[in-house]
Amino acid sequence: MADRSVRNRLLSAFLGVSAFAVLAAIAALYAFSEVGDSLERITERRVPSALASQELARQASRIASTTAALLAASTPEEQDQLSEKIAGDLDRLNDLLIELKRSGIEPAAIESITNIVEWLNLNLISLETVVTSAHAMGERKQTLLGELAETQAAIQRLLSPGVLTMDADLAQLEGLVQGRGATSDKRVVKLARSVVALLPQEKAYLKALSINDTLLKAVSAETLSDLEAFSAPLTQSLITLQNQAKQLHPELEQPLLREIDRLRTLAAGRNSVLRARRRELEHIVGAERQIAENTDLSSQLSAAVQQLVVGAKHDITRAKGEVLSVQFYGTAILIAVVALSLISSTLIVWLYVERNLIARLTALTESTLAIAGGDLKVGIPADGSDEIGRMSEALIVFRNTAAEVEQARVQVTEARQRLLDAIESISDGFALYDPDDRLALFNSRYRSAWHPVDDDDLAVGTTFEMIIRRAAKRGLIRDAEGRVNAWVAERLENHRNPRGPHIQQRADGRWIQINERKTADGSTVAVYTDISELKNRETELAELVKKLKIARDQAMQAARAKSTFLANVSHELRTPLNAIIGFSEVLQEKMFGELNEKQEEYLNDIATSGKYLLRLINDILDLSNIEAGKMELEPTAVDLRQLLETSFVLVKEQAGAHSIALSLEVADDVDSFIADERKVKQIVFNLLSNAVKFTPDNGKVGLRAQRHNEVIEIAVWDTGVGITPEDQQCIFDEFQQVGETLTGKPEGTGLGLTLTRKLVELHGGKISVESSPGEGSIFTFTLPTKGKAEFRKSA
Amino acid sequence: MANARILIVEDNPKNLKLIRDLLQFKGYQTIEADSAEAGIELAREQHPTLILMDIQLPGIDGREAMKVLKADARTQQIPIIALTASAMKGDRERLLAEGFDGYIPKPIDIKAFPEQLESFLSERQ
Numbered sequence: 001m002a003d004r005s006v007r008n009r010l011l012s013a014f015l016g017v018s019a020f021a022v023l024a025a026i027a028a029l030y031a032f033s034e035v036g037d038s039l040e041r042i043t044e045r046r047v048p049s050a051l052a053s054q055e056l057a058r059q060a061s062r063i064a065s066t067t068a069a070l071l072a073a074s075t076p077e078e079q080d081q082l083s084e085k086i087a088g089d090l091d092r093l094n095d096l097l098i099e100l101k102r103s104g105i106e107p108a109a110i111e112s113i114t115n116i117v118e119w120l121n122l123n124l125i126s127l128e129t130v131v132t133s134a135h136a137m138g139e140r141k142q143t144l145l146g147e148l149a150e151t152q153a154a155i156q157r158l159l160s161p162g163v164l165t166m167d168a169d170l171a172q173l174e175g176l177v178q179g180r181g182a183t184s185d186k187r188v189v190k191l192a193r194s195v196v197a198l199l200p201q202e203k204a205y206l207k208a209l210s211i212n213d214t215l216l217k218a219v220s221a222e223t224l225s226d227l228e229a230f231s232a233p234l235t236q237s238l239i240t241l242q243n244q245a246k247q248l249h250p251e252l253e254q255p256l257l258r259e260i261d262r263l264r265t266l267a268a269g270r271n272s273v274l275r276a277r278r279r280e281l282e283h284i285v286g287a288e289r290q291i292a293e294n295t296d297l298s299s300q301l302s303a304a305v306q307q308l309v310v311g312a313k314h315d316i317t318r319a320k321g322e323v324l325s326v327q328f329y330g331t332a333i334l335i336a337v338v339a340l341s342l343i344s345s346t347l348i349v350w351l352y353v354e355r356n357l358i359a360r361l362t363a364l365t366e367s368t369l370a371i372a373g374g375d376l377k378v379g380i381p382a383d384g385s386d387e388i389g390r391m392s393e394a395l396i397v398f399r400n401t402a403a404e405v406e407q408a409r410v411q412v413t414e415a416r417q418r419l420l421d422a423i424e425s426i427s428d429g430f431a432l433y434d435p436d437d438r439l440a441l442f443n444s445r446y447r448s449a450w451h452p453v454d455d456d457d458l459a460v461g462t463t464f465e466m467i468i469r470r471a472a473k474r475g476l477i478r479d480a481e482g483r484v485n486a487w488v489a490e491r492l493e494n495h496r497n498p499r500g501p502h503i504q505q506r507a508d509g510r511w512i513q514i515n516e517r518k519t520a521d522g523s524t525v526a527v528y529t530d531i532s533e534l535k536n537r538e539t540e541l542a543e544l545v546k547k548l549k550i551a552r553d554q555a556m557q558a559a560r561a562k563s564t565f566l567a568n569v570s571h572e573l574r575t576p577l578n579a580i581i582g583f584s585e586v587l588q589e590k591m592f593g594e595l596n597e598k599q600e601e602y603l604n605d606i607a608t609s610g611k612y613l614l615r616l617i618n619d620i621l622d623l624s625n626i627e628a629g630k631m632e633l634e635p636t637a638v639d640l641r642q643l644l645e646t647s648f649v650l651v652k653e654q655a656g657a658h659s660i661a662l663s664l665e666v667a668d669d670v671d672s673f674i675a676d677e678r679k680v681k682q683i684v685f686n687l688l689s690n691a692v693k694f695t696p697d698n699g700k701v702g703l704r705a706q707r708h709n710e711v712i713e714i715a716v717w718d719t720g721v722g723i724t725p726e727d728q729q730c731i732f733d734e735f736q737q738v739g740e741t742l743t744g745k746p747e748g749t750g751l752g753l754t755l756t757r758k759l760v761e762l763h764g765g766k767i768s769v770e771s772s773p774g775e776g777s778i779f780t781f782t783l784p785t786k787g788k789a790e791f792r793k794s795a
Numbered sequence: 796m797a798n799a800r801i802l803i804v805e806d807n808p809k810n811l812k813l814i815r816d817l818l819q820f821k822g823y824q825t826i827e828a829d830s831a832e833a834g835i836e837l838a839r840e841q842h843p844t845l846i847l848m849d850i851q852l853p854g855i856d857g858r859e860a861m862k863v864l865k866a867d868a869r870t871q872q873i874p875i876i877a878l879t880a881s882a883m884k885g886d887r888e889r890l891l892a893e894g895f896d897g898y899i900p901k902p903i904d905i906k907a908f909p910e911q912l913e914s915f916l917s918e919r920q
Contacts, residue, residue, distance in 0.1 A: 571851065582817070720799075
């Protein structure tokens, strides 16, 4: 089978291994693909979105911090600058959000972020409003503070000269008090009066300074409560100041009161510094709240982003896990495939290459070496139908051929030895002359045939001519006596062109038959047979044959003569019998008139005698025919039962005349068989009529027929006169009639039982008799149902 | 066939007489010859219905006579029965093979003989 060839097997094996490689490649590709997918997921989706959201968070916190700075902005320019920055940052934030949305992240995941950013947007708008308001109020406050400063300056201008004077008076007074010069009470008093007069002025001055300080402090109040704390004392101070002002010189009082009114306006009421500060603080609080909200939103955003980042990190971790898993499974599959590939390769190498190829090739090699070493009985593994299998078959053929050649060689050697042994052991002399007619091979009888005495000249290599010439010269050949050269020439001619056996008489009287034949290569094979005895026998035999021929011719002549004689006797007897019987019957038929009793009786005697004579002739002829081998069976299917019944009818009349009871017993298994019907009837009739003839009146005659396998046995019995043992010996011989008929005269021809026996034997059967004189006889004969009666010719 | 004319060729006068008397008794016409030559002559002249021919005859025998008659256009239609004492085995077959139309061995059965002739003649018609 071609599909089991080594080529196809190896191809299958390599295809298998390659399939593993392909599987490994597929597994690797799958792993790479999975890793790639995961990386793509991470890099394309999660990472950008995470980055974007982180950027978003940073942007938000940047906005939050910028907004904090916004509040701290001291100038509108600075505020505008910050606002622009915030607007830019906000745009950037919105862009980032759009970018984040575009990054493929789930909308649900960034919904909170979107909301927060939305809030942030709104918050920033309101923050800007608040901050603008706060700044506007700050500016208003500064304006009011300017007014305050002016008012304060005005008050100082009013009051400071008095204060300065009083300070100087005090200094002088102090000096006077300490006595350093000419002291004058008047002056002291004057000085004291001047100081006392100037003291309210100084009080007002200090009060105004205090109020100014308080207002300045209130303007710097950080909280509304702090601010409110200033309100009541300030009002009290103003009242005090007003009261102090009224104690001053009217020249001072009036301008001072005007200034105090201005102070009151700045300290309380719609355009007060306190109110401005309050409004400013209120805006700042609002802004701070917004900022706090912003920060909070920023934190929320950060948290949301953090969540996203965490999600992204989680995704990344998961993706990493997947990648690791894929890597693990990919690696595992690869290892498995590689392992399988290695195992299958190993198995292929071990199972197939090692066991199937190498082992078989090794076995073949060993077998080949064994054959080469001469072991032609070595077993050759002849399995498989592949190339190696065919190699095995070829080796088997080679071995068998070698074995046959070896066997043939042995046979040739043995045959040669056998041939030599055979040649040596044959009773004849044997010699082989080569194509140059030199003696090549001979046996010891050849030597003795030629050379009855010792003769060492007869050796391989001697020429044929030399051998015969020497023999002729020695006078060993009778025919060569006196004519050696002529004889040698004749003998050589005969030897070179053999024409059948050649007989030679030796001088010692022996006859040698020389049979020479040419072989295919021109050699001559010569066989020397001592036929002296044969020659003598031949002579005797020839004489004997001559005698036998004469005897045979005589016998044949006699047989012919007998036959002719019998025919003539038959003819010559039948001719008168024709007249005797014919005329008798004509008369018996009373064709020509009635006859008297005596005439009739005599006529019966004549006719009976004539018929007896005729039966005698027929019996003799039958016997003669049987003995001459001329009688042949005419086989037909014989219904034996019917045949026996017909035979009984024939003897019925005769039996009836003597009141002899007839009985016929035919066994059931006796039926039709092959025989000569007429002759069987003749046998049965002969025996039955004999039995009736030799049985006294009122006796019994019977026939029993039964079958024993292939043989039918028929016994004819009677209660007749019987036969003595001596007579039983010869009862079947010709012309022997024993016993006496009841009438006392011989009625048989003496040939009946002889003929009966011959007819039974002709069928291949046997006949015998048992009898006791005075009691009766039983004649038993057998007939084979097949085979023997096959119509064999009578012996 | 009472008017059938039967030629009897028989050299033995007793046998000739037996056959002739028997046939005449049975109502046949008979003509006789004691030799083959005479028989042939009679057959040519009288054209018998049937010839009963003995075999062993003086001069030419019955078989030769039969051949002559069978070779002669005038007589070849006449059936010839061999009536002979040559009753050895094979005689019947040999004679029938040579050209005889029937064979009756001697001694004759005087009861059967006329019946044999009668049936032969009726077959021939």
